[in-house]
Amino acid sequence: MGKVYAPPGTPGSVVTLKSRYDNFIGGTWVAPVKGQYMPNMSPVTGKQFCEVAKSTADDVELALDAAHAAKDAWGEASLADRAAVLNRIADALEANLEMLAVAETWENGKPVRETLAADIPLAIDHFRYFAGATRSLEGRLTEIDKDTVAYHFHEPLGVVGQIIPFNFPLLMAAWKIAPALAAGNCTVLKPASPTPWSILKFAEVVASVVPAGVINIITGPGGEIGKALATSPRIAKIGFTGETTTGRLIMQYAAQNIIPSTTELGGKSPNIFFADVMDKDDSYLDKAIEGLVLYAFNKGEVCTCPSRALIQESIYDKFMARCIERIGKIIQGDPLDTDTMIGPQVSTQQLEKIGSYVDIGLQEGAECLTGGHRSAQTGDLADGYYFEPTVLKGDNKMRVFQEEIFGPVLAVTTFKDEADAVRIANDTIYGLGAGVWTRNGNLAYRMGRAIKAGRVWTNCYHLYPAGAAFGGYKISGVGRENHQMMLEHYTQTKNLLVSYSEQPLGFF
Amino acid sequence: MSEPVPDPAVVATPEALAAVARLVAERGPVMFYQSGGCCDGSLPMCFDDGEFLIGDHDVLLGTLGGAPFYIDPRQYEVWKHTQLILDVGEGAPEGFSLAAGPDTHFITRSRMCTPGPGAANQQL
Numbered sequence: 001m002g003k004v005y006a007p008p009g010t011p012g013s014v015v016t017l018k019s020r021y022d023n024f025i026g027g028t029w030v031a032p033v034k035g036q037y038m039p040n041m042s043p044v045t046g047k048q049f050c051e052v053a054k055s056t057a058d059d060v061e062l063a064l065d066a067a068h069a070a071k072d073a074w075g076e077a078s079l080a081d082r083a084a085v086l087n088r089i090a091d092a093l094e095a096n097l098e099m100l101a102v103a104e105t106w107e108n109g110k111p112v113r114e115t116l117a118a119d120i121p122l123a124i125d126h127f128r129y130f131a132g133a134t135r136s137l138e139g140r141l142t143e144i145d146k147d148t149v150a151y152h153f154h155e156p157l158g159v160v161g162q163i164i165p166f167n168f169p170l171l172m173a174a175w176k177i178a179p180a181l182a183a184g185n186c187t188v189l190k191p192a193s194p195t196p197w198s199i200l201k202f203a204e205v206v207a208s209v210v211p212a213g214v215i216n217i218i219t220g221p222g223g224e225i226g227k228a229l230a231t232s233p234r235i236a237k238i239g240f241t242g243e244t245t246t247g248r249l250i251m252q253y254a255a256q257n258i259i260p261s262t263t264e265l266g267g268k269s270p271n272i273f274f275a276d277v278m279d280k281d282d283s284y285l286d287k288a289i290e291g292l293v294l295y296a297f298n299k300g301e302v303c304t305c306p307s308r309a310l311i312q313e314s315i316y317d318k319f320m321a322r323c324i325e326r327i328g329k330i331i332q333g334d335p336l337d338t339d340t341m342i343g344p345q346v347s348t349q350q351l352e353k354i355g356s357y358v359d360i361g362l363q364e365g366a367e368c369l370t371g372g373h374r375s376a377q378t379g380d381l382a383d384g385y386y387f388e389p390t391v392l393k394g395d396n397k398m399r400v401f402q403e404e405i406f407g408p409v410l411a412v413t414t415f416k417d418e419a420d421a422v423r424i425a426n427d428t429i430y431g432l433g434a435g436v437w438t439r440n441g442n443l444a445y446r447m448g449r450a451i452k453a454g455r456v457w458t459n460c461y462h463l464y465p466a467g468a469a470f471g472g473y474k475i476s477g478v479g480r481e482n483h484q485m486m487l488e489h490y491t492q493t494k495n496l497l498v499s500y501s502e503q504p505l506g507f508f
Numbered sequence: 509m510s511e512p513v514p515d516p517a518v519v520a521t522p523e524a525l526a527a528v529a530r531l532v533a534e535r536g537p538v539m540f541y542q543s544g545g546c547c548d549g550s551l552p553m554c555f556d557d558g559e560f561l562i563g564d565h566d567v568l569l570g571t572l573g574g575a576p577f578y579i580d581p582r583q584y585e586v587w588k589h590t591q592l593i594l595d596v597g598e599g600a601p602e603g604f605s606l607a608a609g610p611d612t613h614f615i616t617r618s619r620m621c622t623p624g625p626g627a628a629n630q631q632l
Contacts, residue, residue: 166602192602193600193602194602221600223603223605227604243550244580245542246553347602348598349551352597352615356615356617360590360617364590402586403586404550429544
């Protein structure tokens with residue numbers, strides 16, 4: 001029997017809950033200038049559980065004021081001091097791991113088994129990774145000639161804007177905040193509209209260990225404060241994770257101010273299973289089957305969701321039968337129950353969109369192998385946003401193979417041979433992730449190099465360790481995260497070109 | 509620029525047309541761009557007209573209540589066998605899009621179609 005956590009704010013819960021939350025600016029809690037708040041819903045029950053600030057452009061300015069006030073001291077802090085702060089953040093998160101996991105589950109709907117074992121531990125490790133990375137920051141020098149030296153320093157950008165999605169509220173925050181701080185910047189961060197609260201619980205936990213103004217968090221509608229932040233001439237960079245059109249808009253805004261942007265956008269990741277996965281009925285085959293079912297991880301709300309399964313036709317029937325059997329064992333329901341494997345989608349908007357995709361998939365002639373409907377739940381969960389784990393069999397030209405559904409919907413097709421697999425895998429406008437499953441290492445290597453995607457998981461999927469660079473090919477974005485190369489994205493190069501010669505040039 | 513016949517590439521429900529009319533009355537002209545992929549993507553993004561910079565290769569699918577509706581050319585290639593239906597759904601928009609109304613957002617529904625010959629000609 002699994003453990004069932006009490007909802008935040010109820011007796012026995014590990015999470016305290018206030019009825020209303022303000023912005024986190026300059027190390028303190030600041031009410032929105034216009035005094036407006038917006039309801040925050042739990043997808044678990046479909047009911048409001050608190051209010052958060054409905055900020056406006058005025059609040060963005062306050063956050064920028066605080067960040068600018070802090071940026072010189074933070075930018076000049078020693079590497080040891082910066083690393084110490086990042087490590088203290090990690091320690092504070094670790095001391096509150098269970099609380100943050102339950103908070104994030106309540107707000108996002110992802111199963112607490114995932115937040116306890118993946119989201120929060122990965123976020124903690126991310127801060128530790130960048131604490132180490134900041135100590136490794138080194139400039140370079142070039143001896144141009146005997147008396148002339150070019151020194152290269154990595155200088156912080158100053159104040160950066162960061163906008164994150166709803167699918168990993170705390171891990172995406174960690175991916176953004178840790179490298180920005182490690183590189184000596186202050187940040188103004190806007191969480192996604194459906195998940196503004198768990199990051200405020202993060203702020204409660206780290207407020208006492210981060211210098212005031214280094215991290216600022218403002219909540220509110222993307223169209224208003226996201227735009228105000230991204231267009232502000234007071235930011236030196238904008239980092240964005242989210243959908244593709246908004247990413248393009250962000251780059252357009254960055255162009256207006258001639259500042260850099262990094263964007264991590266959509267995907268439609270192929271997960272490719274070669275016939276030899278079924279050569280033996282062993283632990284590896286079990287792993288490969290789970291690898292296909294990982295499309296339901298975080299209810300499919302993952303940019304790299306392995307939402308296209310390509311299965312070699314010689315094993316299709318046998319392999320798919322095993323996978324469907326495994327999918328049938330997915331436990332759906334209350335995400336606060338550690339036995340639950342799939343919770344509700346994050347919002348009614350997502351739920352509606354998933355339904356509209358299944359509808360067009362069936363119109364296009366896809367065959368529904370399992371699921372396909374909103375999942376009926378009872379009691380407190382009756383109004384939650386649950387959708388059944390779904391598998392559609394069809395052709396890669398169908399819309400359900402070409403568009404990111406962001407739900408637990410797998411599109412399955414078959415391929416004949418290696419060349420066919422490469423062709424189908426790359427027949428997409430996206431290039432974020434991919435998976436390759438085979439017992440043949442040479443084949444795995446060739447496939448990995450042939451697939452046009454930023455990350456090719458090989459005999460694994462959905463691992464996100466710090467130290468493995470993550471980012472997109474094609475229209476899946478520009479830039480990389482999750483690696484110390486991020487420090488390049490968050491610094492600018494200062495060159496001191498110094499002459500130690502006493503001799504004039506002789507031109508004038 | 510010819511009208512796409514026989515199946516318009518994009519149409520709108522009466523609710524969507526009413527929402528567009530209301531937005532135009534309140535704020536002035538608006539535009540749509542069909543979003544692709546991820547998070548709050550795959551939805552029609554509604555902006556004040558001119559807010560989103562239309563590129564030389566974006567495809568104009570049609571005009572709904574006076575509002576132009578565009579799509580990325582690469583996305584158009586894989587979507588063109590379906591007709592897009594602009595509709596209104598419950599819940600506030602989650603991204604940068606304007607809301608269709610109080611606590612509602614625009615949504616794209618789709619149906620299979622034979623693309624009108626005009627659709628491809630509407631590439632800018």
